[in-house]
Amino acid sequence: MPATPPTPRQAVVTGIGMVTPLGDSPAAVLAGIEAGRSAARAPSFDAAALLCPLAAPIDGFDPERHVDDVKSLRLMSRDAQLAVAAARMALADAGLEPRRPYAPEDIALYGATGLTGMPAEEVAALVRHSADPEGNLDLRRFGSVTLKRVRPVLSFRILANMPICFVSIAGSIRGANGIYTPWEGQGAHAIAAGIRAIEEGLAPCAVVGGCDVRTHEFAFVSLQQLGAFQSWADHGEGAVPGEGAAFLVLEEQSLAADREARVYATIPRHAIGTTSSKVPLADTLAGLVSAARPDGAARIVAAGDGDRPIRQAEADAIERAGLGAADTLYPKRHVGNLYAAAAAVQVALAAAMVERAGTGHAVLANCFGYGSQQGSFLLEAV
Amino acid sequence: MTRVVITGIGVVSPVGNGREEFWAHLAAGRSGIGPITLFDASEFPVRIGGEVRGLDFPALGRSFPAATACRDRKVLLGLAAAGEALLDARLSEARFERASLHVGVGLEMLHLEDLTPFAAVERISLAIAAQLPGALAGRLLQTPLDTTADLLGERYGFGGGRFTNCSACAAGAQSVGEAFHMVRAGRVELALAGATDSMLNPLGLGGFSLLRVLSARNDSPPQACRPFDASRQGTALGEGAAFLVLERLDHALARGARCYSELLGYGSSMDGFRVSDPEPGGRGAVRSMAAALADAGLSPGQIDCVNAHGTGTPKNDVVETLAIKDVLGDRAYEVPVHAVKSMTGHMIAASGAVEAAAAALTLHHRCVPPTINLDTPDPECDLDYVPGRAREFAGQTVLSNSFGFGGQNATLIFGRCS
Structure with missing residues (x-):
């Protein structure tokens, strides 16, 4: 069970950004928690056949508020849109937008992304156009007919690394990096990687975080198959899949002090x-x-x-x-x-x-x- | 500073399975690209790829019983390569507490045949849900990308963490690089690191075809992938896996382990440019190589060989050539620069790990594998790419590049064991 070895360099948190079902800042989320509010509600689809009856979606998220190049939105999954929004909030909160004392290549980026969220309607279209008259998959038909109907941009919306690549572009972050998947523990790996990068002197600043969208029906089916809803079956309560993104700006403590940054914590x-x-x-x-x-x-x-x-x-x-x-x-x-x-x-x-x-x-x-x-x-x- | 050496290598690839066969065929310049046989690709615009052949899947199932129900090919390839690496390092019976596992992977596989019975249904996911738990006969709709790590972890432990890296084509090199840093920093005493991927399925091959990055030389598969050649059209999609055992030098010496090579440096960067194209000046690649050199404490003049990313796509090969010249200066014209993908095809997430294995073996065998299909050099690609035939190598270092779709770059530097 490895813990952090002693190090002369110390990582501190100087910026936080988040988009969650309960609010877009730690203060809003903590206030919601203290008020006993919950974002859980019936999902947007009929979940009668599923063990989990609740989802925690985000209301009213407008990606255009957070993306400079609106045309790029067609390449971005919702995961990526949430990630870009949260990362830019974190950089702004740290006082690193629009100007910053670090060169883009000196800022590291470590993020976590979730299971691929293939849009159900696009999956349905793929198989519908590829089925033979008996309803079996016809790969010749897939190759000759269906592929022509698939939008090439689909690749950008389903590849697991893309949300973090969009963060790199939107946030002008070009340093050391790594992307991990698909669960909370890998989100912890991303944070730990940022801490290590600072402690080992690989970067003076690191943006770390994760994004995920688990509120759609495809995600629910996957989670149920994987046993993530077993507690609902056994105990009548369980995890409520939500969606959101959160990023933190980490800096080496002395550098944060030099620029008189607001420091949340070490x-x-x-x-x-x-x-x-x-x-x-x-x-x-x-x-x-x-x-x-x-x-x-x-x-x-x-x-x-x-x-x-x-x-x-x-x-x-x-x-x-x-x-x-x-x-x-x-x-x-x-x-x-x-x-x-x-x-x-x-x-x-x-x-x-x-x-x-x-x-x-x-x-x-x-x-x-x-x-x-x-x-x-x-x-x-x- | 703590020195880190490679003491075990396992590879499954289109040019051969197992470290020895892989190296023999690589050094002989044998192409692994052929017609797709894993599924009916006869009506696809691209019908060729680098398949792993001859792997004993039943034997693999006996070693990893939990994997017998797994249909995700990359999981099985990864288990085979990881098992070989541990066996090669004489650690196959070990259970690791102070060791970490680093697995690079690509994308979850979706089995279209699972969904076709529901083709007429408007809400396909809910139709499947209505049949749970028996839907799909119990098969998973998605195999999570951490499955390989978990299956290896269940058998071998890896209490220092199981890292699943999904940094596209840079994932393999990043996994090895992160493992290197973990061992060097003393956070773990040993690491198993590599990557596995197979995109040779209808969605994978179809998706890459749509992106127009694949060579469509369907009639001459072995000649399809032509890095640095003027007539190159694109890469060939491959599949494979490779794992390396990394350990502290003193740890390796104490147990009498064989050392293939030393890992000297690791660097990574992001283009931060566009997700669809490399930065035209290659500055992201330059930063990655420069970071690795700094990490290794080496000067450009101390690099003796470059294992290029070398995909055979028109854009990559020019940009990478520019970047190598930018970093190495005049030295770029003096060192061999070779492209393993000319033989294996692009194994996506696994490429960086397979090429890391090739780099380590280049030093071990004192031989640089060739770049095949380089018949007419592109005037913009004017380095020594080791065309056609392997070459003896007396150098001390090999630099290996991996550049990911989306703009992630990773560079590893290997040194001869002394």
Whole structure:
């Protein structure tokens, strides 16, 4: 269970941007949580045949507000549009828009994207035009007829790396990079990669985050097949798929101080790890929490949502780490589960809470969710 | 600084399966491009590709029972290459706690045949949902891209994290590069890193055809992919996988491991230009190579060979040539620059990993594989591309480029083990 080794360079959070079903800033989301609001509601399609009856969509998102070249929107999936919006908000929040002290090649970019969201209507068209009279797939027909009807731009909207490439273009970010997929744990990997880039001196500044859109029917079918809705069947409650994006600007602490940047929090320690069928989930999560050494954390941004096994394992892990008395927030119960974007939302909320609480405060952000990869981040006030 | 060496290599590719066959055929200049046999592509505009042939899938299923139900070809290719790399490093029976796993992958595969029974239905997903859990006879609509990592992790552990990188054609090189940095920084003591991909399916081949990046020399498949040649039309789509075992030099020496090569540097960059085209001046590629040189602490004059991205597309080869000259200066004209894809085709996410394996073996065997099909050099591509025939190599370093669709670039630098 590797934790962060000591380093002379320290990553700090200086900018946050998010587009979520509960609001477009940490303050809005935290206010919504404190008011007990939830973005969960019946999805836009008939979900009667599915185990999960709820979704957490974003209302009124206007991508044209965030993209300079409106024509590029035809190449962008909704995931990419949300990612560009959140990343640009984060850069602006950090005071790095329109001018910045870093060259584009000195800013690193690490992001996470979710399962490919093939638009259901386009899938239907593909198979409809490729079926023989008996209803079987006719690949000759696919090659000679259907392909001519497919728009080449489809590739740009389904390739897993594209949302982050659009962030690079929109944000003029050209440095070290990496893109991970498809769950919350890989979102934690993206954040950890940005921290490592700063600690190891690869970049003085890193933009890290994730995006995901899990509110459409194709996503629901995939998630159900993968067992992500099992808690709904077993316990009558479970994860509520949502959509959104969140990005953070990380900077090397001394450089942020030099330019008198607003600093939300430092990230002195984090741990990433792996769950396995061979080890009880609570043991793994407890190891992660301990590895982040959250001794001073009075608050926890917990990963648990309606998925009962994960929530119970996390609660057990928190108790075993001696943090049972900590004030614990459960954002996913209000925002929905944003999967590849969830880790960035968790850490961003923790950073905002640290800044609000002030000197001496620390918040632990857990990024535990579906999939085998998990992460835990400790954020402290400067 | 901690030194990191490669102690195990596993490859499955269109030119051969297993490290030894792969290298023998690569050095012999044998093309792996042929007619598509995996599905009926007879009416597709492009009907050729680089298929992996002769892999023993039943044996693979015995090693990874959970994979027997998996229909995603890249998962199976990845398991085969990763298993060989661990066996080659004499670590196949190990279970790793302080080790990480880095897997580069492409795109989730969609099986059109699954959906055709629902062709007449307006809302296809809901029609499938109505039949869950038995819909598709229990087969997954999408195989998540972390499946290869999870199957390997379940068997071998990798408690230091299982990273699934989806940076398109740069994913393989990025996975190896990130693993290198993790080991060098002491975050893990050992890493298994590589990539796997297969886009040789109707949607993959069709999609790349639509983007007009594929060579349509359907009548002469082995000659289809022609990096740096004046008559090049595009690349050939391939499939494959490669994994490398990376470990600290002292760790490798302590257990008497064989060292193929040392990893010296890794750099990455983004074009930030357009998702559809490389930046015309090649500045993104320049930054990637420069970052790798800085990471390795080497000067351009210390690079002895370039393993080019070399796709055979009209734009890439000119831009990459410009970038190599920009970074290496006069040295660019003195070193061999070769393109593995002339033989394997473009294995998309897997390319960077397969080419990393080739770079390590170039140093190990003291031989630079050729660029085949380079009959009429493009005047704008005026470097020494090792046309047609392999060449003895006494150099100390190889620089390997991977440039991703969307504008991601990654460069690895390998050194001879001393």
